[in-house]
Amino acid sequence: MNPLAEALLLQAGYNAALVGIGAGLLGFAAGAAGTFLFLRKRALVSDAVAHATLPGVGLAFIVMVMAGGDGRNLLGLLAGSAVSAWVGLWLVQWMTRTTRLSEDAAIGAVLSVFFGLGIVILTVIQTMSSGRQAGLESFLLGSTAGMLFNDALIIAIGGSLAVIATWLLRRPMTLVSFDPDYAAASGTNVDRIDLAMMGLVMAVTVIGLKLVGLILIIALLIIPPVTARFWTERSDHVIWWAGIFGGVSGYVGAAISASAPALPTGAIIVLVAAGLFGLSLLFAPARGVAAAVLRHRRFQWRVHRRQGLLAMARAEPIHDPFTLRVLGSEGLVRRDGVPTDAGRAQAAKIARDERRWDVARQIHLDAGLTGRYDGLTPIEQVFTPDEIAEFDARIGGPAPVATQGGH
Amino acid sequence: MGAQFVQFSLTPILIGIFAAIACALPGNFLVLRRQALIGDAISHVVLPGIVVAFLITGTVAAIPMLLGAAGAAIVAVILIEAIKRLGRIEPGAAMGVTFTTLFAAGVLLLDQSDTSNVHLDVEHALMGNLESLIWFRAEGWHSLFDPVALAALPDELGRIFVVCLLVIALTVFFWRPLKISTFDEGFAQALGLPVGAMGFGLVVVAAIAAVAAFDAVGSIIVIAMFICPPAAARLMTNSLERQVWWSVGFATLAAILGYVFAGYGPLWFGGQNAVSAAGMIAAVSGVILGLACLYGPHRSRVGAARQQADA
Numbered sequence: 001m002n003p004l005a006e007a008l009l010l011q012a013g014y015n016a017a018l019v020g021i022g023a024g025l026l027g028f029a030a031g032a033a034g035t036f037l038f039l040r041k042r043a044l045v046s047d048a049v050a051h052a053t054l055p056g057v058g059l060a061f062i063v064m065v066m067a068g069g070d071g072r073n074l075l076g077l078l079a080g081s082a083v084s085a086w087v088g089l090w091l092v093q094w095m096t097r098t099t100r101l102s103e104d105a106a107i108g109a110v111l112s113v114f115f116g117l118g119i120v121i122l123t124v125i126q127t128m129s130s131g132r133q134a135g136l137e138s139f140l141l142g143s144t145a146g147m148l149f150n151d152a153l154i155i156a157i158g159g160s161l162a163v164i165a166t167w168l169l170r171r172p173m174t175l176v177s178f179d180p181d182y183a184a185a186s187g188t189n190v191d192r193i194d195l196a197m198m199g200l201v202m203a204v205t206v207i208g209l210k211l212v213g214l215i216l217i218i219a220l221l222i223i224p225p226v227t228a229r230f231w232t233e234r235s236d237h238v239i240w241w242a243g244i245f246g247g248v249s250g251y252v253g254a255a256i257s258a259s260a261p262a263l264p265t266g267a268i269i270v271l272v273a274a275g276l277f278g279l280s281l282l283f284a285p286a287r288g289v290a291a292a293v294l295r296h297r298r299f300q301w302r303v304h305r306r307q308g309l310l311a312m313a314r315a316e317p318i319h320d321p322f323t324l325r326v327l328g329s330e331g332l333v334r335r336d337g338v339p340t341d342a343g344r345a346q347a348a349k350i351a352r353d354e355r356r357w358d359v360a361r362q363i364h365l366d367a368g369l370t371g372r373y374d375g376l377t378p379i380e381q382v383f384t385p386d387e388i389a390e391f392d393a394r395i396g397g398p399a400p401v402a403t404q405g406g407h
Numbered sequence: 408m409g410a411q412f413v414q415f416s417l418t419p420i421l422i423g424i425f426a427a428i429a430c431a432l433p434g435n436f437l438v439l440r441r442q443a444l445i446g447d448a449i450s451h452v453v454l455p456g457i458v459v460a461f462l463i464t465g466t467v468a469a470i471p472m473l474l475g476a477a478g479a480a481i482v483a484v485i486l487i488e489a490i491k492r493l494g495r496i497e498p499g500a501a502m503g504v505t506f507t508t509l510f511a512a513g514v515l516l517l518d519q520s521d522t523s524n525v526h527l528d529v530e531h532a533l534m535g536n537l538e539s540l541i542w543f544r545a546e547g548w549h550s551l552f553d554p555v556a557l558a559a560l561p562d563e564l565g566r567i568f569v570v571c572l573l574v575i576a577l578t579v580f581f582w583r584p585l586k587i588s589t590f591d592e593g594f595a596q597a598l599g600l601p602v603g604a605m606g607f608g609l610v611v612v613a614a615i616a617a618v619a620a621f622d623a624v625g626s627i628i629v630i631a632m633f634i635c636p637p638a639a640a641r642l643m644t645n646s647l648e649r650q651v652w653w654s655v656g657f658a659t660l661a662a663i664l665g666y667v668f669a670g671y672g673p674l675w676f677g678g679q680n681a682v683s684a685a686g687m688i689a690a691v692s693g694v695i696l697g698l699a700c701l702y703g704p705h706r707s708r709v710g711a712a713r714q715q716a717d718a
Contacts, residue, residue, distance in 0.1 A: 043500040044444055099700050100708035104499075105443040105638045109696055112447075112631035116689025119534050119627060120669070120682045127673075127680040137530060141514055215451070216514075219507030226500050264518050270511035277504060281494050289493050 007255035016258040018152040024251035025159025031224030031246025032166040033200040038225035039177035046221045050214045051111035052088025053081035054118025142213030142266035158207035212266035219270040227277045230284035249273035313351035359391040410547040425571040426620035427658035430632035433613040438637040446633030448506040449617045450626035452483040455513030480614035535625025537684040563623040570619035631689035639696040642703030661692035
C-alpha cells in the first residue's frame with residue numbers, strides 16, 4: 001500500500017493516526033468557530049489572538065523551569081498561551097472601545113507587539129541553561145515530527161471538546177452573528193455570546209499551536225468558512241459546511257504530511273484548505289466564477305436572440321455575427337440570413353408580446369407590475385392568462401404570419 | 408561610547424531608524440484608510456517571494472531577493488482584489504485567505520528545497536538579523552570621514568537609506584492628493600484625482616518599504632512600524648501634518664530605545680547575552696502606543712464622551 005493511502009486509512013502508526021484524527025477534529029472545530037467570526041466580519045481578530053499566544057508560551061516555559069519542572073510540558077505551555085492570548089484579545093477590544101483607533105489598527109498593533117515581545121522572551125530562553133533544547137520555535141510553524149503520545153492525545157481530546165462546545169453554542173452564536181440587534185432584543189446576552197465565541201476561537205488557536213503553528217492557525221479559522229459560504233446561502237448550513245471543509249483539510253493534510261518526510265504539517269493542511277477554497281471559488285454552483293460566466297453567457301444569448309427576433313419582426317436586416325449565430329443555432333434563420341418559418345413565428349410572438357406590454361402599460365398604472373418589463377421576462381410570468389386575454393382583445397388578436405411557402 | 412559604539416551599534420541603530428521611518432510614513436495613511444493590516448499581509452507574503460527568488464537564482468544575493476519579495480507582494484495585492492471581487496468576500500477575510508496560503512506555500516517550498524548551505528529560514532525572515540549588521544572597519548567616530556571604512560558599511564544601510572529617501576520624497580510630492588483622497592474620497596474624485604491609482608500606489612510604496620526593511624530587520628518590525636507609531640501619533644493630534652511628524656518621532660524613538668534595551672538591557676539585569684533587537688523595537692513601539700492610548704490628548708473618539716453620558 002502506498003504511504004498516503006496508509007496514512008489516510010490510519011495505518012501509518014499509532015501517533016500518526018492520533019495526529020490525523022486530532023487534526024480532523026481541530027479543523028472541524030476551527031471551521032465552525034471561524035464561521036461566526038467571518039459572519040461578524042471580524043475574521044482578522046483571530047490573527048491578533050494567534051500571535052498573542054507567543055509571549056505566553058515563552059513565559060510559561062520560564063515559570064515551569066523556575067518551579068523546577070520540565071519546561072516542555074505541553075499542557076502548561078498551552079495554558080500560558082491561553083492567558084496571553086486572552087490579554088491580547090482584551091487589549092484589542094479595549095483599544096477599539098476607548099480610543100478612536102479602528103479595529104484593524106488595534107489588531108495590527110497587538111499582533112506585532114505581542115509577537116515582538118514573544119521573540120524577545122524566546123531569545124531570553126535561549127540563553128538559559130535549560131533553554132537550549134526547548135524547541136519552542138516549533139510553535140511558530142507547528143511540527144508533528146517527534147510529537148509525544150501525550151501531546152497527540154491532548155490535541156485529539158481538545159479537538160473533540162471544541163467540537164462539542166461548538167455544537168452546544170451553535171444556536172445563540174448563529175443568532176448573534178447574523179443579527180446582533182435582533183438577538184439583543186429577543187433577550188440574548190450578546191456580550192456573553194461574543195465572549196463565548198472568542199473563547200472558542202482562542203481554544204482552537206491554543207490547541208492548534210503545536211500542530212499548525214501560530215502563524216498558520218488563523219488560516220484554519222478563515223479559509224473553511226469563506227469556502228463554505230460559496231456552497232450555501234443558509235446560516236445554519238454554513239457552520240457545518242465550514243466544519244466539514246476544515247475537518248477534511250486537517251485530516252487529509254495531516255495524512256499527506258505523514259506520508260513523506262520533510263512535509264511541514266501546518267503548511268500542508270493550509271494548502272489543502274486553500275485548494276478546496278480555490279475549487280469552490282471557481283466551480284461552486286451559484287456563487288462560483290464558472291457559474292457566473294455561464295450565467296452571463298446565457299443572458300447575452302437571450303438578449304441577442306430577442307434583438308434578432310425584433311429586427312426580424314420589423315423586417316430589418318441583421319448584421320451582428322453573434323446574433324446570427326444565436327438565431328442560426330436555434331434554427332430561426334438560414335445560413336444566408338433569411339428567416340425560417342420557425343423564426344417568423346417566434347418573431348411574430350415577440351412583436352405581439354411587445355404590443356401586449358404597450359397595452360398593459362396603458363391599463364395598469366401600477367409600476368410594480370409594468371416595471372418588471374425588462375424585455376427578457378416573458379409576459380406570461382407577470383400577468384395572468386385572463387389579463388393577457390384582455391390585452392389581446394384590445395389589440396385585436398395576433399396577425400397571421402406570412403410564411404414563405406404559404407399555407 | 409567610542410570606537411565600540413561606532414563599530415557595533417551605530418549602523419544597526421541607523422538601519423533601524425531608517426526602516427522605522429520608511430514604514431511609518433505610508434503607515435499613517437494606511438491607518439487612516441483602515442487598511443492597516445495590508446502591512447501584515449505584505450510582510451507574510453515576503454517569505455514565498457524570497458524562496459522563489461532563491462530557487463530561481465540559487466543564491467541569496469540581495470537584489471533577486473528584493474525583486475522576488477516585491478513580486479510576491481504585488482501578486483498578493485492582485486489576489487486579494489480578485490478574491491474580493493470574484494467571490495464577493497469581505498476584504499479582511501480575502502486578505503486572510505491570501506496571505507496565509509502564500510505563507511504556507513513559502514514554508515513548504517523552503518522545507519522542500521535544499522537550503523542547508525545558505526542562510527535562509529523562516530525564523531530569520533521573521534526576526535531579521537539587525538545585531539549582525541555591524542561596521543567591521545570602523546575604528547571610531549573619525550571613520551565616518553574615512554572613505555575606505557565607509558566603503559565597508561553594510562549594504563543594507565545604503566539600501567534602506569535610499570528607500571527611506573524615496574518614501575519621504577513620494578510622501579512630500581503626493582502630499583495634497585494623498586491627504587484629500589484619504590479623508591474624502593468622493594471630493595477627491597470630484598476634483599478629478601485618480602483615487603484608485605492613489606490607493607494602489609500607496610500599497611505599492613508600502614510594499615517597497617516593507618521589502619527593503621524586511622531585508623534588514625525582519626517582518627515583525629515591519630508590521631509594528633506600519634501600525635504602532637502612526638496609531639500613537641493619531642492619538643496625539645488632529646492635524647495630519649503634525650501626526651506625520653509625531654509618527655516619525657515615535658518610530659525613531661522606538662528604534663533607538665529598542666536597540667539599546669535589547670543590547671544593553673540584559674547587562675543591567677546581570678544577564679550576559681543580548682535579546683532580539685527586532686522584537687524589542689516592536690515591544691517598545693507597543694509601549695509608546697499604550698502610553699498614547701492612556702494619556703494621548705486626542706485619544707477618544709469624537710462624541711464618545713456624549714455616548715458615555717447617555718449610557
